[in-house]
Amino acid sequence: MTLYAYWRTSATYRVRVALALKGLAAEERLVDIDGGEHLRPEFLAINPQGAIPALVVEGHAPLTQSLAILEFLDEQHPEPALLPADAYGRARVRSLAATMASDTHPLIVPRVRKYLKEAAGFDDAAWRAWQTQWFTRGFTDIEARLRDDPATGRFCHGNSLTIADICLASVEAVARVFRIKVDNIPTVDRIVAECNRHDPFSRADPLVQVGAPGPV
Ligand SMILES: N[C@@H](CCC(=O)N[C@@H](CS)C(=O)NCC(=O)O)C(=O)O
Structure with missing residues (x-):
């Protein structure tokens, strides 16, 4: 398998963790999204959306969208299961996942930053305020859902x-x-700390990936 990846990205991290939890290995091919490699024809042939990750399983069309890839890996390699056995549980887990991957992460990706800076006049301070706003909103939303829920x-x-x-x-x-x-x-802090005690999470950390310059 080949994972089209970049050190910093949240969506690539998700696939890295899932592969590791399943005991699977993929060769990482770096796509420098800061340098615009994701918009070059060679990568657009892999994912016409110009976004990473993409996972290529030999003999098959590239898989894209991290959540679809996670569910694909879970179906193909059921152990350990990454979704609950019951339908209500699966719906809750998918809903929590969407709060992060669908409602929070997309607001801070490079294409949004590019638009806000080029078309909406954002300077670095305005962009930072934007990032802070949407990370805060996402984490606060999921905290409210997790905190008092017996599940x-x-x-x-x-x-x-x-x-x-x-x-x-x-x-x-x-x-x-x-x-x-x-x-x-x-x-949120407690659960993230618990996750990071597990190798698949700590090894997927952006700051330990090839190409990571350290915190930016
Ligand atoms: N919903 C997609 C998001 C993919 C995505 O936006 N990836 C970012 C990196 S985390 C990217 O490639 N961005 C390029 C850009 O915004 O121009 C997923 O979960 O896979």
């Missing part, structure tokens, strides 16, 4: 890792890269 356990859903934890930790990892710390989210 929350050691992890987002009970005591087993699920795609909700992967998505939560993925957004926290990138917030850390940007040195954005959100206060008053004790449940």
Whole structure:
């Protein structure tokens, strides 16, 4: 398998963690999104959306969208399961995952930064305020859902890792890269710390990837 990846990205992190949890290996091919490589024809042939990650399983068309890739890996390699056995549990986990991967992460990706800077007159300070606003909103939203819900356990859903934890930790990892710390989210902090005690998470950390320059 080949994973088209970049050190910093939240969506790539999610796939890295899932592969490691399943005991799978993929060769990483770096796509420098800061240098615009994701918009070159060679990568657009892999993902016409111009976004990473993309996972290529030999003999098959590239898989894109991290959540789709996570579910694909879970279906193909059921152990350890990344979704609960019951339909209500699966719906809750997918909903928590979407709070991070669909409602939070997309607001801070490079194409949004590019638009805000080029078309909406954002300077660095305005961009930082934007990032802070949407990381804070995302983490505060998920904290409110997790804090008093009896379905929350050691992890987002009970005591087993699920795609909700992967998505939560993925957004926290990138917030850390940007040195954005959100206060008053004790449940989020506790669960992320628990995740990071596991090798698949610590080894996926953006700051230990090839190409990482350290916090920016
Ligand atoms: N919803 C997609 C998001 C993919 C995405 O936006 N990836 C970012 C890196 S985290 C990217 O490639 N951005 C390029 C850009 O915004 O121009 C997923 O979860 O895979």
